[in-house]
Amino acid sequence: MVTSQEQWQDVMRLPAEQLYQEELAALKKADKGKIPVGWQMSPQSVLTFITGGKVGKTVISPKYIGNKRLIEMAIATLVTDRALLLIGEPGTAKSWLSENLSAAIYGHSGLVVQGTAGTSEEHVRYSWNYAMLLANGPSPEALVQSPVMRAMEAGGIARFEEISRCASEVQDALISILSEKTISVPELGREVSARKGFSIIATANTRDRGVNEMSAALKRRFNIIILPTPTDMDTEVEIVKKRVREIASSYDLQAAIPADEALIKVVTIFRELRNGMTLDKKEKLKSPAGVISTAEAISLLTNSMALAASFGNGELTDEDLAAGLQGAIVKDDVKDKLVWKEYLDNVMKKRGAEWRGLYTACKEMNE
Numbered sequence: 001m002v003t004s005q006e007q008w009q010d011v012m013r014l015p016a017e018q019l020y021q022e023e024l025a026a027l028k029k030a031d032k033g034k035i036p037v038g039w040q041m042s043p044q045s046v047l048t049f050i051t052g053g054k055v056g057k058t059v060i061s062p063k064y065i066g067n068k069r070l071i072e073m074a075i076a077t078l079v080t081d082r083a084l085l086l087i088g089e090p091g092t093a094k095s096w097l098s099e100n101l102s103a104a105i106y107g108h109s110g111l112v113v114q115g116t117a118g119t120s121e122e123h124v125r126y127s128w129n130y131a132m133l134l135a136n137g138p139s140p141e142a143l144v145q146s147p148v149m150r151a152m153e154a155g156g157i158a159r160f161e162e163i164s165r166c167a168s169e170v171q172d173a174l175i176s177i178l179s180e181k182t183i184s185v186p187e188l189g190r191e192v193s194a195r196k197g198f199s200i201i202a203t204a205n206t207r208d209r210g211v212n213e214m215s216a217a218l219k220r221r222f223n224i225i226i227l228p229t230p231t232d233m234d235t236e237v238e239i240v241k242k243r244v245r246e247i248a249s250s251y252d253l254q255a256a257i258p259a260d261e262a263l264i265k266v267v268t269i270f271r272e273l274r275n276g277m278t279l280d281k282k283e284k285l286k287s288p289a290g291v292i293s294t295a296e297a298i299s300l301l302t303n304s305m306a307l308a309a310s311f312g313n314g315e316l317t318d319e320d321l322a323a324g325l326q327g328a329i330v331k332d333d334v335k336d337k338l339v340w341k342e343y344l345d346n347v348m349k350k351r352g353a354e355w356r357g358l359y360t361a362c363k364e365m366n367e
Helices: 004-008 021-030 043-051 068-079 094-105 130-136 147-154 168-180 216-220 233-250 260-275 294-311 318-329 334-346 353-365
Strands: 053-055 058-060 083-088 112-114 126-128 143-145 157-161 182-185 190-193 199-205 222-227
Touching: 021 043, 021 053, 021 058, 021 094, 043 053, 043 068, 043 094, 068 083, 068 094, 068 222, 083 094, 094 157, 094 199, 112 147, 126 130, 143 147, 147 157, 147 168, 147 182, 147 190, 147 199, 168 182, 168 199, 168 216, 216 222, 233 260, 233 294, 260 294, 260 318, 260 334, 260 353, 294 318, 318 334, 318 353, 334 353
Parallel strands: 083 199, 083 222, 112 157, 157 199
Antiparallel strands: 053 058, 126 143, 182 190
């Protein structure tokens, strides 16, 4: 017989409810607050799960580092019948927050609609098993429920990722669902009504504005919360450090965790290129065409660790970081390569001996 722990031990990426199951169990056991219908813990416990704290002897790790009030607003929205829309730049932890809110509130974060240009109305409402449909006609057994319909029936939370990448007719399929809290299935002569606890958490990328702009009618059905990029250097370094440790542990990377000096250098480079200005505000810079987000910095560092573990001695070197920086920044070929070259020559080269090794390694990679 396969135990629950054995079932998940070889999974590349654990869902939040499995990754933090001990924390969730401790919070539920100690919860003394009022628990809304359909929730597994009180709003106060959900807040502790997201922002961190301590319950008894169990340390609750922070899942989101930033403005606590934004998280309180998000949780309060989900207590009502309003849906939640998280908007922000790429890499501002919209999906991560959406997943962890679903795990804490409902205990299951896997009811997801992934928004793309190919997402159809069927992904939002329902579709059919066409072999069964042709054989026996419309029947409950032939009905294929969407994640949204499953969440409605269970009184749970459905997640809609990158909603602004969907065509307008797909987005508009949500309007009646969010207003009436029902999905009509005329082929079966029935309606699926949402149970208490049902809600939708959607995310939208500010870089996608203008692709498929959400209608005013749909926006009114959401409470919109804008997640900002980290406002200060220390916060961004802390976010990067935390996530790098978690990912390195999950993938069992046989490399040392990057020293604070390396983290600070990477975050400094990303913040300056993202903002188009040096940290001291004395020099304007050109920004690359690609996304220079906190998430990209985390990915860069974990990839550099994998490089050090696989082809080095497990200690992160300037050459490993340079390879990661080259791949993260130079994405639009000629333009990005020139932007990176200017940054190396005009900024990094002038930063003295402690930056010399990284500058030399990056210069060689960008030749």
